[in-house]
Amino acid sequence: MTDPFCGVILNPYCSLDCLFCNHPPARTPIKESRKALRLALANVDSLATQGYHNIEISGCDPAETEDIFALLKSIKKARFKQIMLSTNGVRLADEPFLDKIVGAGVTIVRLPIYGSNARIHDSITQTAGSYDDLIQACSTMSKRKYRGLKLIFTTLLMKQNKNDILDTVRLAAKYRPHSIHVSIPCIKRDGESFAIPYRTMRRYAKNLLSFASRSRCYVDIKDIPYCVFGTFSNLIRFSRPPNLGKYNQPPKSLRTDIKNLPSYRYKVKMKYCALCSMDPICPGFYKNYISAFGDPKLKPLQIELP
Numbered sequence: 001m002t003d004p005f006c007g008v009i010l011n012p013y014c015s016l017d018c019l020f021c022n023h024p025p026a027r028t029p030i031k032e033s034r035k036a037l038r039l040a041l042a043n044v045d046s047l048a049t050q051g052y053h054n055i056e057i058s059g060c061d062p063a064e065t066e067d068i069f070a071l072l073k074s075i076k077k078a079r080f081k082q083i084m085l086s087t088n089g090v091r092l093a094d095e096p097f098l099d100k101i102v103g104a105g106v107t108i109v110r111l112p113i114y115g116s117n118a119r120i121h122d123s124i125t126q127t128a129g130s131y132d133d134l135i136q137a138c139s140t141m142s143k144r145k146y147r148g149l150k151l152i153f154t155t156l157l158m159k160q161n162k163n164d165i166l167d168t169v170r171l172a173a174k175y176r177p178h179s180i181h182v183s184i185p186c187i188k189r190d191g192e193s194f195a196i197p198y199r200t201m202r203r204y205a206k207n208l209l210s211f212a213s214r215s216r217c218y219v220d221i222k223d224i225p226y227c228v229f230g231t232f233s234n235l236i237r238f239s240r241p242p243n244l245g246k247y248n249q250p251p252k253s254l255r256t257d258i259k260n261l262p263s264y265r266y267k268v269k270m271k272y273c274a275l276c277s278m279d280p281i282c283p284g285f286y287k288n289y290i291s292a293f294g295d296p297k298l299k300p301l302q303i304e305l306p
């Protein structure tokens with residue numbers, strides 16, 4: 001999947017209340033939902049003219065509204081090849097709903113998994129039963145009839161699951177996904193309650209990298225700079241925001257000087273980055289982590305770039 005994805009957003013409602021998310025779990029009023037759908041549909045039309053073949057539907061949570069089908073209809077009409085649905089998975093345990101989603105053209109499902117058991121996963125989603133829903137959705141998707149549907153897992157290394165993160169990835173791998181992406185949560189507010197300072201995340205990040213390099217399933221680690229690991233690896237990657245088009249740009253309060261990039265994803269470099277051999281290929285640290293925890297004072301790398 002090297003062809004770039006563009007993206008549309010639907011934010012109707014989410015039945016989870018994840019620690020790192022500041023989207024209220026309350027349902028969006030009908031009038032606003034109508035407007036959100038109109039904007040998403042306009043975005044599909046506009047993105048379709050820009051030559052993209054792949055599109056991602058994300059938001060909080062796009063599958064928790066029947067509007068998803070109007071959106072999928074318009075995406076299918078615009079002839080996108082790969083349609084990725086990023087969802088909390090709550091509705092995918094329902095087989096008739098999953099059939100309808102696949103029938104409407106979804107080719108990839110991206111699911112978050114935060115723990116290898118209900119205690120940890122639900123403590124992060126702050127929603128009892130969310131782990132059971134997710135596991136049920138994964139079992140349903142394992143059925144033969146969904147063979148053509150690609151599954152991608154995402155997980156986040158954070159305070160609540162740092163000692164469970166390898167087991168979380170192992171559990172995800174059991175469902176034979178296309179890939180597993182491990183990252184860290186962005187800080188929008190109250191980062192201290194869930195985020196791990198870069199310096200402290202070092203040992204967990206190194207264990208993850210060692211696991212990823214041995215895993216038969218494709219596991220990559222995203223948005224953690226090389227100096228945290230103390231080495232270079234092709235499995236350390238950095239995400240780029242998809243083109244969110246004219247109509248789904250971040251709200252004004254979160255916009256940055258970079259198109260499509262909300263302020264909580266903004267990255268900065270430290271002075272010592274200029275001495276690091278990874279400087280040309282590393283985007284640096286999340287600015288909000290530096291604001292919350294200060295300079296991590298990590299050692300710049302002095303190794304030859306491959």
Ligand code: SF4
Pocket residue numbers: 225226227228269270272273274276277278279282283284285298299300301
């Ligand atoms: S460029 Fe800076 S943030 Fe990136 S690996 Fe080097 S020291 Fe770390």
